[in-house]
Amino acid sequence: MSANCGSSRLRRSGVKHRNCGSSRLRRSGVKHRNSSASRLLVHLVLITFTGLTLLPVALVVRKAITPGQEFELTLNPIPSRVTLDHFRHVVGASLPDGTWLFGRQLLNSLLAALGTTVLGVFLACTAAYAFSRFRFPGRRFGLLTFLVVQMFPATLLMIPLYIILSRLGLLSNILGLVLVYSTTAIPFCVWMLKGYFDTIPRELEEAALIDGASRLRIFYGIILPLARPAIAVTALFCFMTAWNEYILAATFLGRETSYTLPVLIKSYVGEYGSTQWGSFAAGAIIVSIPVVALFYALQKNLVAGLTAGGVKG
């Protein structure tokens, strides 16, 4: 309808120029062919903008491989001297009693992320299947609830969660974090998976039902294998949610040995000038590489999921 409306308005304005329409067309064609200069300009603008966008990342990479803990005052991203000391310092961090601190924190992060992935995918798959395949009282309400919950981050529930987790004895415990992370990730995952399940034809299930397969068998024998791409994205989303989360971890985790990596990395950036930028840069790179790689591997699906969820709201 908008196209109609727009073009009708255009047509109205076009009436005036109708007699010179053909010459205009020719002129615009010329413009297209003759635009190497303007294209160069476009490239220049794009290169500048991309350069500006990449500069902070480049500076961090440079800092990570140059000696010294302070930022250098130059914008040249190519380091003058190269060292891996910062990486060695970050990875080799250990407590006086010989505990390998970085190893513990990496393990915590991995446990939190993988736990969230497993739990989140399981919960989201079953719930999305129910929403996609069954019509039951409360379905609409349930879907709406998941949509609304998706809009409010766990930070808002932090105080009650803090109190509840401390009552349950799950503060400073990775299990507590896993529970919180998976519930924050579920609503988005449910919406995304439901959208994907909806596209799987029902006929497949009906055929299987006639052949005598049980509901459960259909779910894990037909639906889950067919939805593999969507489940991969869900898993990634859960993983990233848990891997990248800082403030809940910083608030809930008390002991250094129970920290996750984000808390460690923040601890390198002190409040009053005691910042170890070199260690921070090295840590940031170590933590970012897996998620950035995963993100690039699945970014197209993520975007589709995000916008689909949004449009339906």
Place this chain on the structure above:
Amino acid sequence: MSRSPARRRAAGAVLGALLATSLVGVTAAALYLRARNAGEQALAEAPARTYARHLAAAMVGSGAGHDQVQEVVQQIRRDGRNVVHASVVVEPRSTKYRFLRKRRYLAHTERSRVRQALDPRRAGDKEIYDLANRVRHKGRIVETRAPQGKPFEVIAAEPVRLGGRHVGMALVVTRPRVIAPGVPAWPLGLGIALVIVLALFAGAFTRQRYLVVMAAVVCFALYARSHLGQLEAFYVTTIENQAAGIGTDVAGRPPALPGWPLMATTAIALAICLLGQIRVGERVAGALRSHHVAYLYLLPAAAGMLVLVFVPFGYGLGLGFFNHAHGSYTYVGLSNFAEILSGGGRPLSHPLNFYFTLGVTVLWTGFNVLLHVVIGLALALVLKDPLLRFKGVYRVLLILPWAVPNYITALIWKGMFHHQYGAVNHVLELFGIEKISWFSHFSTAFAANLVTNTWLGFPFMMVVCLGALQSIPRDVYEAADVDGASRWQAFWDITLPLLRPALFPAIILGTIWTFNMFNIIYLVSAGAPGGSTDILITEAYRWAFERADRYGLAAAYALIILVILLTYTLVTNRMTKATEDTYS
């Protein structure tokens, strides 16, 4: 929404029962708390009041002999475990007791405080002077106060009169263990009014539901008569006993509220409803039976959400009505909300004023979303050109900020804005501009946050715009070109309207994300200077975890944020629906 009459009746009955029960519950709980708090307050104030009266009487009775007064003070000191200050303050102009002029404080329970108080340069002296003036003009004063960072104190000041002349006051300060501040009555009225209005609008007050509510109210009245009366009697007798002789141990707890009357009321209300509508249970059971597979699949996620989203949410809702201090919670009604919404007595320009923070939040969200959309759309329009080379490379490089974890982004930019070593100041110096101390002014700190979040957020909008632009058929543009439309016209009349269905949800999502963008504010500017760049969500966090554990206030903040976002979503949802209707 074509429900059968039976089902509607059943729903009405359940609603009626729920409303009646909540009415009874809320009223009973609030009245009980109110009575108990008032009793606690009186109980806490009683020792100070009694001691002050005793001291004043001793002074008058003894003709203000120094030794006698001293003796009484010693006696108070011996038996009053919580007394921190007991003294007699005599007006300097009193001519009769000349010797008192020099030593205004006859005796004291804490030696160091005597010295402090005698030194007129100390703050305490002015306080006592003010108090003495108030007592002279108003008579007896008993008040409770909670100085910053100190335990509650009860101050009792009794005027001393000799021969019809005011000569001074007896002052006693105690520090009782717990004092429950009074509960305002109006939230109770408001709550009841709300329930009644809700019931009326829900159509719950029809025939037998009326009976249910009436039954509930009658039960409650009987209940209140017996138990609230007992409660009051308890406090009265305890305080009287305590006043009868100094030294009575008054530490006692009020009687607990027995649960059975409430349960009985609820049971009666439910029974009436169920007698009228027996089929309700059948229906619920039927739904569970016929859809049990669906509910089974939903169960794990629903249980998780219940425990970790809805229970905390309900907990937070409740917490908003309590005040937390030193590990104990006190019911304060709506005063947390009142404190926030009234600005907490701070001027509008104060960073801790709610409206200041709200303004900053709105400004922050607006600027960010605007910049995200403008930059994202501009880049998408440039990258859309099918003849552009390396567009895949540009696209991949430009979405890098989205891939980097946002706490790392925040910390990187915090370093970039460093006063001394930051790259931003370095660039400024290259252009001959002096270094800026980014986090010591509101505008520059806000700009630093804004730059960081713009860097972080434009890729999302760019990708959304790119996707939407690709779905616009090329022949629309060709038709426009044939019709002689300029590029600007084509953009304004074709591209923008066709982008709207994809852009609107993205903008709504982006707005909600930015509104709650905790990490950037918390890690880049950290609210500097003086908390002025804090947004609502970081403000709530600080009240809970950085400023004296005010969980109740923070919960109230969180609730207000929820309400704002929910309203925003509902309004924009309606707008999107309207645009979808127009443009599809």
